[in-house]
Amino acid sequence: MNVGITVNGKDVTADVEDRMLLVHFLRDVAELTATNIGCDTTSCGACTVLLDGESVKSCTVLAAQASGHEVTTLEGLADGTEMHPVQRAFHAEHGLQCGFCTPGMVMAIVSLLKENPHPTEEEVRTGLEGNLCRCTGYHNIVRAVLAAAGGASPLQPPVTASEASA
Amino acid sequence: MSILGTRVVRTEDPRLLTAGGVYVDDLRTPELSDAARLTFVRSPVGHARIAGIDSSAALAEPGVVAVLTAADMDDLAPPPPYDPDNPGGEGGPVPMGGPWQEPLLAVDTVRYVGEPVAVVITDEYYQGEDAADLVEVDYESLPAVVGPLAAVRDESLLFPAAGSNTAVDTRGDAFDDAPFDSCAVVVEQDFVNQRLAAMPLESRATAAAYRNGKLTVWHSSQNAQICRWIVAGVLGMPPDQIRVVVPDVGGGFGAKVGIDRDGLVVAWAARRTQRALRWAETRSENLVGMTQGRAQHHHIKIGGDQDGTIKAYRIDIIQDTGAYPRAGGFLPGLTCLMAPGVYDIPTVQTGFRVAVTNATPVHAYRGAGRPEATAAVERAVDMFAAAIGMDPAEVRRRNFIAPGNFPFQTKTGALYDSGQYAEALGKVLAAAGYDQLRAEQRARRERGDTSQLGIGVSSYVEITAADAGAGETAKLEVHDNGTATVFTGSSAHGQGHHTAWAMLVQDELGIPMDQITVIHGDTDLIPDAIGTYASRSLQLGGSAVHKAAIEVKDEARRQAASILEAAEADVVLDTASGRWQVRGDPDTSLTWGQVAGHTSDGVLVADVRFTADRPTFPFGAHVAVVEVDTDTGKVTLKRHITVDDAGPVLNPILAEGQRHGGIAQGAAQALLEEVRYDADANPLTSTLADYAAISATELPSFELLASETPTDLNPLGVKGIGEAGTIGSTPAVQNAVVDAVAHLGVRHIDMPTTPERVWTAIQEAK
Numbered sequence: 001m002n003v004g005i006t007v008n009g010k011d012v013t014a015d016v017e018d019r020m021l022l023v024h025f026l027r028d029v030a031e032l033t034a035t036n037i038g039c040d041t042t043s044c045g046a047c048t049v050l051l052d053g054e055s056v057k058s059c060t061v062l063a064a065q066a067s068g069h070e071v072t073t074l075e076g077l078a079d080g081t082e083m084h085p086v087q088r089a090f091h092a093e094h095g096l097q098c099g100f101c102t103p104g105m106v107m108a109i110v111s112l113l114k115e116n117p118h119p120t121e122e123e124v125r126t127g128l129e130g131n132l133c134r135c136t137g138y139h140n141i142v143r144a145v146l147a148a149a150g151g152a153s154p155l156q157p158p159v160t161a162s163e164a165s166a
Numbered sequence: 167m168s169i170l171g172t173r174v175v176r177t178e179d180p181r182l183l184t185a186g187g188v189y190v191d192d193l194r195t196p197e198l199s200d201a202a203r204l205t206f207v208r209s210p211v212g213h214a215r216i217a218g219i220d221s222s223a224a225l226a227e228p229g230v231v232a233v234l235t236a237a238d239m240d241d242l243a244p245p246p247p248y249d250p251d252n253p254g255g256e257g258g259p260v261p262m263g264g265p266w267q268e269p270l271l272a273v274d275t276v277r278y279v280g281e282p283v284a285v286v287i288t289d290e291y292y293q294g295e296d297a298a299d300l301v302e303v304d305y306e307s308l309p310a311v312v313g314p315l316a317a318v319r320d321e322s323l324l325f326p327a328a329g330s331n332t333a334v335d336t337r338g339d340a341f342d343d344a345p346f347d348s349c350a351v352v353v354e355q356d357f358v359n360q361r362l363a364a365m366p367l368e369s370r371a372t373a374a375a376y377r378n379g380k381l382t383v384w385h386s387s388q389n390a391q392i393c394r395w396i397v398a399g400v401l402g403m404p405p406d407q408i409r410v411v412v413p414d415v416g417g418g419f420g421a422k423v424g425i426d427r428d429g430l431v432v433a434w435a436a437r438r439t440q441r442a443l444r445w446a447e448t449r450s451e452n453l454v455g456m457t458q459g460r461a462q463h464h465h466i467k468i469g470g471d472q473d474g475t476i477k478a479y480r481i482d483i484i485q486d487t488g489a490y491p492r493a494g495g496f497l498p499g500l501t502c503l504m505a506p507g508v509y510d511i512p513t514v515q516t517g518f519r520v521a522v523t524n525a526t527p528v529h530a531y532r533g534a535g536r537p538e539a540t541a542a543v544e545r546a547v548d549m550f551a552a553a554i555g556m557d558p559a560e561v562r563r564r565n566f567i568a569p570g571n572f573p574f575q576t577k578t579g580a581l582y583d584s585g586q587y588a589e590a591l592g593k594v595l596a597a598a599g600y601d602q603l604r605a606e607q608r609a610r611r612e613r614g615d616t617s618q619l620g621i622g623v624s625s626y627v628e629i630t631a632a633d634a635g636a637g638e639t640a641k642l643e644v645h646d647n648g649t650a651t652v653f654t655g656s657s658a659h660g661q662g663h664h665t666a667w668a669m670l671v672q673d674e675l676g677i678p679m680d681q682i683t684v685i686h687g688d689t690d691l692i693p694d695a696i697g698t699y700a701s702r703s704l705q706l707g708g709s710a711v712h713k714a715a716i717e718v719k720d721e722a723r724r725q726a727a728s729i730l731e732a733a734e735a736d737v738v739l740d741t742a743s744g745r746w747q748v749r750g751d752p753d754t755s756l757t758w759g760q761v762a763g764h765t766s767d768g769v770l771v772a773d774v775r776f777t778a779d780r781p782t783f784p785f786g787a788h789v790a791v792v793e794v795d796t797d798t799g800k801v802t803l804k805r806h807i808t809v810d811d812a813g814p815v816l817n818p819i820l821a822e823g824q825r826h827g828g829i830a831q832g833a834a835q836a837l838l839e840e841v842r843y844d845a846d847a848n849p850l851t852s853t854l855a856d857y858a859a860i861s862a863t864e865l866p867s868f869e870l871l872a873s874e875t876p877t878d879l880n881p882l883g884v885k886g887i888g889e890a891g892t893i894g895s896t897p898a899v900q901n902a903v904v905d906a907v908a909h910l911g912v913r914h915i916d917m918p919t920t921p922e923r924v925w926t927a928i929q930e931a932k
């Protein structure tokens with residue numbers, strides 16, 4: 001069937017199998033591979049994207065269901081070269097290690113902060129229950145969310161490589 | 167001022183945060199543009215004879231290129247027989263022959279659910295799933311062996327030719343009761359150190375292409391070079407005809423050391439079919455196909471006196487190795503080595519058996535044998551403390567190896583390099599507010615609150631870079647434009663090596679970090695290396711980078727002296743500016759680019775291997791605070807406070823990140839995670855809906871304390887930090903759970919301490 005989805009502001013149209021999942025459409029048709037597949041039971045959240053601004057797990061949405069709608073993936077989050085505040089907070093707070101859960105985690109947090117701009121730590125942890133990370137123990141992810149929400153400052157201001165180089 | 171010790175945010179992050187990483191299944195390289203999909207047909211039964219395989223229905227499906235089975239592997243030499251003296255190890259799981267033969271694809275028997283039986287190669291991904299369902303395999307059921315206790319009874323054999331389910335037995339006459347007979351108090355207990363899934367967020371993935379006699383394998387691995395060594399051996403190809411590329415890797419945790427049979431099948435099938443292939447397993451495959459961890463049964467015996475002195479300790483281990491003993495005695499061997507932990511115990515008795523069971527094979531998982539040792543001895547010490555009515559922290563203090571006794575030779579053959587065990591425990595108890603916590607606990611007990619407080623302590627020592635003598639490689643190039651490139655043998659998959667190695671080079675050479683590129687994971691560029699496991703990277707790989715920088719500096723000094731027409735001894739590097747000068751003459755100044763440009767090739771190069779004489783032994787102490795609801799058995803981890811001393815910290819952000827992740831994985835074992843099988847060897851936890859991978863809601867923020875005791879075994883003074891958190895946290899959390907309900911008469915609760923287990927323990931104690 002013919003599916004047309006606006007992905008990161010760009011129209012992508014293709015004839016695909018009826019059963020094609022949105023995550024496969026994004027990765028194999030739109031050639032946007034930041035969105036990862038971490039499980040097959042809608043448990044891990046690695047494939048989280050925004051569908052009309054709301055977070056969805058793209059392994060549990062058919063491409064056909066997203067036809068005519070707008071999808072935002074990690075690749076579409078930054079404003080040109082300016083990282084989104086959640087991306088900046090992940091960098092400053094070391095909220096990622098291997099990076100595999102990161103695209104889904106970041107998109108879930110963008111959605112979480114839209115619904116609740118100033119969450120408590122407990123609200124952040126509850127809000128991220130559907131997104132698994134195996135590297136960070138969630139500690140710095142939670143810090144990054146609180147920092148992005150303006151609720152926490154780094155323990156010690158970290159330095160970037162170029163500052164360290166100066 | 168040195169950049170070392172500074173909180174430098176990672177250079178890796180901007181790419182990962184804006185474009186996403188490039189993991190194996192993300193590769194859009196031209197060699198894979200026409201790649202077909204490979205899908206495994208896996209055994210749905212735990213133990214069966216294969217009476218026949220019918221591929222005809224699958225072959226009739228659209229897009230099916232081939233269906234391959236073991237019968238098609240006539241181009242492979244049989245694997246070498248099992249060698250009891252070299253039964254595998256952290257060098258990676260290698261298929262073996264002999265009576266314990268593990269084939270790449272099942273030949274006539276399947277021994278675990280998930281075992282690869284056949285592969286289907288299709289043009290498209292969804293076609294593979296469809297066609298794999300149509301491969302008809304005729305299974306004739308065999309009796310299932312579930313769990314190591316059943317296995318050692320040998321009532322049913324996985325390998326009749328071997329004559330037993332016990333592949334290794336080191337017990338001999340190790341267990342002598344005499345030392346225990348003189349103890350005033352002796353405690354014996356069985357512990358289950360349960361089977362866990364490694365569960366990196368990226369499951370296993372391999373792509374392969376065979377063109378013009380050269381095989382390229384892209385593999386999600388912790389070490390490209392060991393992969394190449396294994397692929398070369400199994401496929402019978404010279405290593406120089408094989409290129410292994412490791413792109414971004416979405417976590418490994420020990421289960422991605424080398425390349426296991428699934429990845430080898432992909433490489434073989436690419437050569438066989440002359441078609442580029444991609445394979446990326448689903449999570450449901452991963453939870454039965456990827457090697458799993460822990461899976462030990464312990465019987466411990468601990469004896470001592472009423473004054474808290476521990477006089478004798480024994481651990482008798484049965485390792486459930488799963489269906490194939492590919493790891494030999496590697497895991498329980500490490501458990502035995504580290505059995506006495508941080509304690510100076512006059513008598514330590516260890517021994518183990520390795521038993522095959524109808525379950526997924528077991529290999530390294532974050533800690534690999536050491537968490538099991540720490541879990542056992544730290545539970546044992548707590549049980550001994552309870553038996554003599556002494557505070558568990560006090561019992562620990564009375565038995566620690568004293569700071570003046572290092573290097574310390576243990577009864578089990580380890581040589582601990584350095585340690586400050588009492589200081590670490592004191593620091594973590596103070597930060598936790600141990601006395602106040604005990605007071606709060608007493609108050610809740612007296613009130614009979616439903617929410618009881620548990621305080622768990624663990625002190626640990628572990629071994630890192632166990633194969634220190636194998637070392638690690640680094641090549642450093644400084645180019646005539648002033649930039650530098652590091653080719654490292656360490657293989658990053660989240661640890662931040664690219665940031666850390668650039669810091670090391672900047673510190674030594676004064677070349678700014680943002681002018682330094684770090685490359686890893688390509689055997690064409692880095693043919694000789696070991697890779698990342700056993701918390702070895704900084705102490706070996708980092709030390710290699712440091713060594714290369716010093717060699718480059720020495721060569722640069724010779725070049726600069728030649729340009730400046732000065733004696734070498736008078737030429738100095740100002741690392742703040744990254745410029746070479748004649749001492750005391752600021753008018754002379756050469757950039758790195760000018761110095762490199764003076765060489766015949768326009769590049770300064772050092773290609774080194776760093777080896778260390780011995781492993782290092784990081785240590786620490788953890789305190790966990792839990793609340794247990796005595797009506798429901800529900801456990802809530804409220805606080806977790808740690809000292810994890812791995813020597814000087816290169817970049818606190820990275821070291822803390824390793825500790826955070828380790829603590830979470832260790833706590834997950836104590837609280838939640840367990841791979842389970844039913845009585846017929848069917849896995850009950852083969853999806854993430856069933857396997858209780860820990861989430862953000864089950865964890866608190868962690869309280870980390872600094873402590874830096876250097877080693878003299880490498881120039882950086884560092885030990886490994888990758889696994890420490892996991893090793894320390896598990897027993898602290900488990901001890902806390904038992905402590906919370908100890909006043910109700912509970913002596914011990916096996917992991918995971920689920921509400922059902924805790925509630926049952928409370929009921930049984932009543």
